[in-house]
Structures are given as structure tokens and as C-alpha cells.
Amino acid sequence: xxxxxxxMAGTLESSDVSIVIEPNSGEGxxxxxxxxxxxxxGEQIKEVVLRTLKxxxxxxxxxxxxxxxxLDCVIKARLQTAVLRAAEENTFNWGExx
Amino acid sequence: xxxxxxxxxxxxxxxxxxxxxxxxFGADTVMFDLEDSVSLNEKDSARFLIYxxxxxxxxxxxxxxxxxxxxxxxxxxxxxxxxxxxxxxIIRLPKTETPQDIIDVEKIIATIEEKAGIPVGTIKxxxxxxxxxxxxxxxxxxxxxxxLVGIAIGAEDFVTDMKTTRSLDGVELLTAxxxxxxxxxxAGIYALDTVFSDVDNEEGFANEVKLIKQLGFDGKSVINPxxxxxxxxxxxxxxxxxxxxxxxxxxSQEAFKKGSGVVxxxxxxxxxxxxxxxxxxxxxxxxxxxxxxEGGEENGY
Numbered sequence: 001x002x003x004x005x006x007x008m009a010g011t012l013e014s015s016d017v018s019i020v021i022e023p024n025s026g027e028g029x030x031x032x033x034x035x036x037x038x039x040x041x042g043e044q045i046k047e048v049v050l051r052t053l054k055x056x057x058x059x060x061x062x063x064x065x066x067x068x069x070x071l072d073c074v075i076k077a078r079l080q081t082a083v084l085r086a087a088e089e090n091t092f093n094w095g096e097x098x
Numbered sequence: 099x100x101x102x103x104x105x106x107x108x109x110x111x112x113x114x115x116x117x118x119x120x121x122x123f124g125a126d127t128v129m130f131d132l133e134d135s136v137s138l139n140e141k142d143s144a145r146f147l148i149y150x151x152x153x154x155x156x157x158x159x160x161x162x163x164x165x166x167x168x169x170x171x172x173x174x175x176x177x178x179x180x181x182x183x184x185x186x187x188i189i190r191l192p193k194t195e196t197p198q199d200i201i202d203v204e205k206i207i208a209t210i211e212e213k214a215g216i217p218v219g220t221i222k223x224x225x226x227x228x229x230x231x232x233x234x235x236x237x238x239x240x241x242x243x244x245x246l247v248g249i250a251i252g253a254e255d256f257v258t259d260m261k262t263t264r265s266l267d268g269v270e271l272l273t274a275x276x277x278x279x280x281x282x283x284x285a286g287i288y289a290l291d292t293v294f295s296d297v298d299n300e301e302g303f304a305n306e307v308k309l310i311k312q313l314g315f316d317g318k319s320v321i322n323p324x325x326x327x328x329x330x331x332x333x334x335x336x337x338x339x340x341x342x343x344x345x346x347x348x349x350s351q352e353a354f355k356k357g358s359g360v361v362x363x364x365x366x367x368x369x370x371x372x373x374x375x376x377x378x379x380x381x382x383x384x385x386x387x388x389x390x391x392e393g394g395e396e397n398g399y
Contacts, residue, residue: 009143010143013113013114013115014115015114015115015118016113016114016115070114071114071118071151071154071155072154073150073151073153073154073155074114074118074147074150074151076146076150077143077146077147077149077150077151078143078146078147080146080150081142081143081146084142085142091176092176092179092180094149094179094180094183095213095214
């Protein structure tokens, strides 16, 4: 999926993560992470981001996360939402998730 | 064991903190809501959140329902595509007006189950009835699908449709609640009552729970964990009820052994419906964990 515009998803409430995704004029994926649990889980969060972007076939993007202690599945959900919004896609191929 | 559905707790579908901990408060069923508690511009994020949570969070055996948006909205079909694949126990339909509403959703669920390799018929359904039209069609709605485990009344939309408002004694809901119960009992499925929105009015809430229990409802939707224990307490048979029921059953068993058709207990005649009610008290008590059947014997619902 192509990131066509800036989009966001999530909130700054406890157990959530606020994600902003932007088109990247350079190459690849850039991740900026601010997290309450960065020391302990920073690498794990980045892995979730990279894996989710790979599943969504996003190759170029800047992802900014403000994490408030979100579970991995919440990070994935918020990122999926942000990517679809940024790619201006209204439907999602749920079959590929099976 | 009888499945208790005394409480069905609404959880807004776009709130990660509530979604991840929803089961810890002890509701018999947790219902994640994609409909009215989610704003129009967050329907996509709630859908992704519930999908991923159902796939990853261990709800420790608590029954999970998801209320989807209606098929007459731009969100209903996408909700089904996602949620069926995440396999909740129950998909709940809002604003059911006709049996066709059930049949339409059932067909889509079956198609998705097949595509996703889930045995067809796995996911159960529940329908909320929230209008005059729906109440008038309750009987046909309740019998529209073998997937239906229950029907529920949604009072806020219903009273609006009826051009009235809710009152504490619930007189405006009496006919609708009764009709919904008739439909549920005739179809052999559960009847669930509506929410009570004023969380701080504990006395009003308890009174409403007593009313709907007396009418015959199996349980009530709740919107706050604080309401759960109140419902469970009212719905759990007391020691006195249990003791009396045991005596009735024993007396009926004695009479049966003697070949006597008529049972008498404390000078009162005990007949078949009274025995059935006693059996139901013990079944409810056992399901609530306050009674154990002797020798594992269990009587039906």
C-alpha cells in the first residue's frame, strides 16, 4: 500500500497508542517512538510496527508512535487503521488475515 | 451445565483499556460494541481493535459477543467480514425489525465462515429489538435462525419510536418486554433486558432488575461493572429457595417411588409445574456455583 497522505489513529489514553504515519520522501521505513515502556519494550514495539507494515505491503513511510502501554495487538490495530487511512483505502482484505 | 446470561456488559469498541480488561469484572457475557458507542469516524479503528483483541487477548472462557453495525449502514458488511474471522461466541445485531434482517446476516456469516475455514454454524447470533415494528415481529424474529441464542430489548430507541420516555417503574416498556418474552419462550431462546443508564441510582437499578426477573427475563445488559454484582445477587437463588426446592424434588421422588401421582409437602399440593420450577431453581443455583447436584445429577432448563 502507498502512503499518500498524513493520517493518524489511536489516542493518548492509557493502554492505547497514538500513531501518525506520513509519506517518506526518502527510502524505507523510519520509526520515531516515544513510550512509557521504551527501555523494556522499545525493540518489541518496533518489531510489531515493521511486521505489520510488511503484512500491509508498506515499503516507504515515516511512523511516529506515542505509546501509553498498548498491547502488541493494540499497536497492530492502530497501525492498520492509520495505514488504511493514509493509503485512502476504504476496504481491507480480511481474508489475508486468516 | 446451563449457560447463565444474567449480565451482558457493554464495552465501547474503541477503548483499548476497557477492551483488554473487560472480562475481569465477572459478567456472564461481555459485549464489545461497534455500533452506537463508536463515532462514525472511528468505525474503522474500533473494527481493527476488536478484531485484533479477539485474536490475541485471553478472555479466560468468558462468553464474548460483538455488536455490529446494521447492514443498512456503510459499516455492517465490513464488520461481519472482520468479526466473523475473529470468532466471537456471538454476533449481536442492532435494531432488528424483521426476520429477514436475521436471515440476511446469517447468510453472510455462513459465507464468511466457509471462506475462512470455520465450521458453518459456529458463531451464534443475538438480536436486539428496538422499535414498535420489531416488537410486533418478535415472534418471527426469534424463530428466524437456529443460530439465535437470544433476543434483547433496546429500550432507548424503543421509547423514542413510541414517542415516550423511560420512567423508573417502566410502565412504557411493559407490553414490549412481555411480547419479547413470549417470543423468546416460544422459540426456546434467552430473553435479555435493556440497559439502565443512571449508574448512580443503585436503588432504581435494583428495582428494575427485580421487575425484569419477575417478568421472566434471563438477564440484563449492564453498562458499568458496578451493576454486575447487583444483578447476580438478585438472580442467584437464596439458601431458602434452594432448600425448599430440594424438599420439593425429594417429596416428588418419594411419591414417584410409592407410585403416587399426587405429591404433598407441608400440607400443600405439589404438581408438575412446581416441580419444574424447583428443578430450575437448582439448575440456576448450580450454574451460579452456590449448589452442587448430588451425584452429579442435573435437571434440565
